[in-house]
Amino acid sequence: MASKTFDKDTMLDLTVNMVPLVIILFFVVGFSVFNPFGFESLASGLQYGILIGSFVLLAALTYLSGKAIAGSEKTDTVYLPGQATVPGATPLHGEHEDAAAEIEESADAEAVESAEGTA
Amino acid sequence: MEVNGQLVLTVLMGLFLIAVAAWLARVENWRSYTPLAGAGAVGSTEQYVSEEKPSGVIRWLTTVDHKDIGILYGAYGLIAFVVGGLMVVVMRLELADPASTLISNTFYNSLLTSHGITMLFLFGTPIIAAFSNYFIPLLIGADDMAFPRINAIAFWLLPPAALLIWAGFFPIPDVIPAQTAWTMYTPLSAGVGSGNQMNAGVDLMLLGLHLSGVSATMGAINFIATIFTERNEKVSWANLDIFSWTILTQSGLILFAFPLLGSAILMLLLDRNFDTMFFAVEGGAILWQHLFWFFGHPEVYILVLPPMGLVSLILPRFAGRRLFGFKFVVYSTLAIGVLSFGVWAHHMFATGMDPRLRASFMAVSMAIAIPSAVKTFNWITTMWNGKIRLTTPMLFCIGFVSNFIIGGVTGVFLASIPVDLVLHDTYYVVGHFHYIVMGAIAFAGFAGLYYWFPIYTGRMYQTTLGKWHFWLSMVGTNLTFFVMVLLGYGGMPRRYATYLPEFATLHQIATVGALILFVAQVIFVWNFVQSWLEGPKVEDGDPWDLADDDLVTSEWHWFDRKLQTAIADGGEEEAELATDGGERIDDSQSTSDVSSDGGDPVAETDATSDE
Ligand code: HEM
Ligand SMILES: [Cu+2]
Numbered sequence: 001m002a003s004k005t006f007d008k009d010t011m012l013d014l015t016v017n018m019v020p021l022v023i024i025l026f027f028v029v030g031f032s033v034f035n036p037f038g039f040e041s042l043a044s045g046l047q048y049g050i051l052i053g054s055f056v057l058l059a060a061l062t063y064l065s066g067k068a069i070a071g072s073e074k075t076d077t078v079y080l081p082g083q084a085t086v087p088g089a090t091p092l093h094g095e096h097e098d099a100a101a102e103i104e105e106s107a108d109a110e111a112v113e114s115a116e117g118t119a
Numbered sequence: 120m121e122v123n124g125q126l127v128l129t130v131l132m133g134l135f136l137i138a139v140a141a142w143l144a145r146v147e148n149w150r151s152y153t154p155l156a157g158a159g160a161v162g163s164t165e166q167y168v169s170e171e172k173p174s175g176v177i178r179w180l181t182t183v184d185h186k187d188i189g190i191l192y193g194a195y196g197l198i199a200f201v202v203g204g205l206m207v208v209v210m211r212l213e214l215a216d217p218a219s220t221l222i223s224n225t226f227y228n229s230l231l232t233s234h235g236i237t238m239l240f241l242f243g244t245p246i247i248a249a250f251s252n253y254f255i256p257l258l259i260g261a262d263d264m265a266f267p268r269i270n271a272i273a274f275w276l277l278p279p280a281a282l283l284i285w286a287g288f289f290p291i292p293d294v295i296p297a298q299t300a301w302t303m304y305t306p307l308s309a310g311v312g313s314g315n316q317m318n319a320g321v322d323l324m325l326l327g328l329h330l331s332g333v334s335a336t337m338g339a340i341n342f343i344a345t346i347f348t349e350r351n352e353k354v355s356w357a358n359l360d361i362f363s364w365t366i367l368t369q370s371g372l373i374l375f376a377f378p379l380l381g382s383a384i385l386m387l388l389l390d391r392n393f394d395t396m397f398f399a400v401e402g403g404a405i406l407w408q409h410l411f412w413f414f415g416h417p418e419v420y421i422l423v424l425p426p427m428g429l430v431s432l433i434l435p436r437f438a439g440r441r442l443f444g445f446k447f448v449v450y451s452t453l454a455i456g457v458l459s460f461g462v463w464a465h466h467m468f469a470t471g472m473d474p475r476l477r478a479s480f481m482a483v484s485m486a487i488a489i490p491s492a493v494k495t496f497n498w499i500t501t502m503w504n505g506k507i508r509l510t511t512p513m514l515f516c517i518g519f520v521s522n523f524i525i526g527g528v529t530g531v532f533l534a535s536i537p538v539d540l541v542l543h544d545t546y547y548v549v550g551h552f553h554y555i556v557m558g559a560i561a562f563a564g565f566a567g568l569y570y571w572f573p574i575y576t577g578r579m580y581q582t583t584l585g586k587w588h589f590w591l592s593m594v595g596t597n598l599t600f601f602v603m604v605l606l607g608y609g610g611m612p613r614r615y616a617t618y619l620p621e622f623a624t625l626h627q628i629a630t631v632g633a634l635i636l637f638v639a640q641v642i643f644v645w646n647f648v649q650s651w652l653e654g655p656k657v658e659d660g661d662p663w664d665l666a667d668d669d670l671v672t673s674e675w676h677w678f679d680r681k682l683q684t685a686i687a688d689g690g691e692e693e694a695e696l697a698t699d700g701g702e703r704i705d706d707s708q709s710t711s712d713v714s715s716d717g718g719d720p721v722a723e724t725d726a727t728s729d730e
Contacts, residue, residue: 027482054461072355082360082672
């Protein structure tokens with residue numbers, strides 16, 4: 001399930017949050033390697049606490065929101081945001097219940113992608 | 120001199136209250152759709168807007184309708200904007216020359232404090248709540264907010280909050296306004312020392328601030344509950360619009376940030392009045408700063424995220440295409456929400472805190488700049504080669520992007536410790552955050568006010584005046600605040616009523632800029648009020664022609680049906696009554712069919728063929 005929800009497109013969407021995560025990671029490593037101020041349990045604990053705490057929370061929220069959004073993309077009809085209750089709005093891609101539509105789905109998704117890119 | 124300034128301000132405030140009361144009375148007559156227009160409708164029981172809504176002032180005092188509450192928030196926010204704006208005009212006039220010619224130094228400090236608190240807590244938060252109350256239920260297809268009565272209570276806590284915050288300016292014996300600046304640093308705000316900040320005016324201000332925090336928290340809980348539980352079944356997480364996403368994130372931030380401010384304020388009040396020592400012991404001053412900024416930094420994102428949502432919603436409609444990288448914007452909004460709790464000490468770099476800790480806060484501050492930058496690129500890419508229509512709301516959106524870039528870039532520089540140690544507490548900081556709070560947040564607010572003007576007034580504003588408003592605001596903002604960036608480079612410290620002669624020219628330019636901004640807002644108020652009362656009626660449910668590009672969103676569809684039902688019923692009097700009856704039912708069924716509205720298949724077909 002997880003791998004199905006977090007497919008290539010979703011991972012691509014999530015890169016936007018990977019960047020700050022990587023930056024934080026970069027500083028965690030950086031502060032460990034270059035440490036001009038020495039180690040002192042309270043101050044260093046807080047130093048890494050801030051970084052790692054932010055990292056964990058951001059990773060968790062990114063995971064949860066990615067799951068919620070990508071998950072509902074798989075199960076419900078997707079409209080342009082804000083258009084779901086407008087009658088006659090064209091769905092971006094429809095129901096994906098049956099497994100047979102798997103191929104069509106990825107084609108669809110690509111169409112949406114490219115539409116998003118070029119529109 | 121001081122007394123004169125105070126008197127002038129008090130009189131001005133009084134005049135505004137009267138103007139507002141008169142305006143409400145007129146608006147109410149017009150909006151209540153009573154056939155007996157002009158029959159002083161102060162809540163006489165025979166007159167009803169609809170079955171469940173009395174007319175007249177009583178309607179506004181008792182309403183739990185999210186749209187009415189939205190309008191109340193909007194009116195409140197704009198009044199606070201006027202008050203805070205007039206305060207700063209007086210300050211800028213004082214700064215036109217180095218001497219204290221117009222007002223005393225202490226009165227300057229009072230204005231400075233109240234200007235900041237008024238703009239952030241009484242204008243910023245409420246004006247956002249105006250949009251979210253009115254439009255979130257429409258956008259997500261909900262009947263109303265999850266807790267309509269809590270919604271009303273949350274609003275009604277705000278007027279007393281404003282009275283408390285401004286209490287020092289009222290002619291009450293022995294009460295003077297707070298002069299602590301909006302950050303309320305101890306020991307000054309604890310009333311320690313030989314200054315005058317032990318005065319009850321400071322206590323009243325703190326209580327008012329606390330009350331506004333309670334209001335914001337209640338609102339936030341309501342929005343979280345509404346967006347989680349009241350969405351129409353078709354509105355899945357994947358279909359949720361960007362404005363709702365930003366409000367959801369903002370509400371989460373409020374939920375974690377404001378209670379902390381409330382607690383810190385209570386501790387301060389205890390220190391002031393009950394001899395506790397929270398902030399008096401060694402390290403107390405730093406404790407205050409940590410508590411305050413743990414709230415304070417999320418607060419700036421509480422203020423900026425929904426405006427970003429407004430721009431993300433409105434800007435694509437006038438670029439003729441959907442928002443580029445919609446999901447990038449959603450995820451980066453959430454990222455900002457989380458990270459904004461890990462950067463607070465970048466406001467305290469100069470306090471001599473542990474260098475290791477300081478480095479960490481710098482790192483997270485750099486990381487949080489990424490999601491903000493991502494959004495900026497998304498907006499620009501959305502406009503790239505788009506079919507751009509430079510309507511007033513679009514102009515304000517573009518102004519937002521432009522100002523946000525300058526505000527954001529100056530912020531990133533401040534986040535770098537060595538740069539901050541030079542620029543901290545100078546006008547550079549003032550320039551940085553005003554590019555964001557005025558140049559971006561207020562601009563997005565104007566974009567929203569113009570964009571949805573037809574929906575909440577049923578009328579159209581005067582487009583030429585709208586453009587004047589934009590251009591004067593844009594020029595005024597950049598003149599005023601860019602000059603402040605330069606002043607900061609020159610070493611001009613912030614929060615002073617006077618300055619060295621070498622800064623005179625730049626300060627005078629800033630004053631000219633502020634006056635341009637003032638003129639722009641006068642135009643805005645005139646346009647807004649006059650068009651609301653007398654502007655041409657909007658008969659098209661899609662006044663921005665969004666259907667051409669398939670960009671209609673739910674709230675316009677709702678508006679369209681509201682108009683259709685009004686016309687379909689014919690007959691002046693009946694039509695008017697029916698509109699509102701329709702409006703009430705409409706709400707509950709912006710989700711399903713129109714047919715329950717009694718003989719409206721016409722409206723339904725029209726609506727569909729329109730799109
Ligand atoms: C791009 C991300 C941002 C960064 C890296 C950033 C960084 C900073 C830093 C380091 C300071 C402290 C300067 C000092 O006092 O020495 C500061 C001050 C401030 N920033 Fe930002 N900022 C950013 C965005 C924002 C936004 C979006 C807002 C408003 C919504 C904002 C509002 C403020 C305010 C109000 C202050 C001054 C607080 C005070 O001392 O009164 N900033 N910013
Ligand atoms: Cu900050």
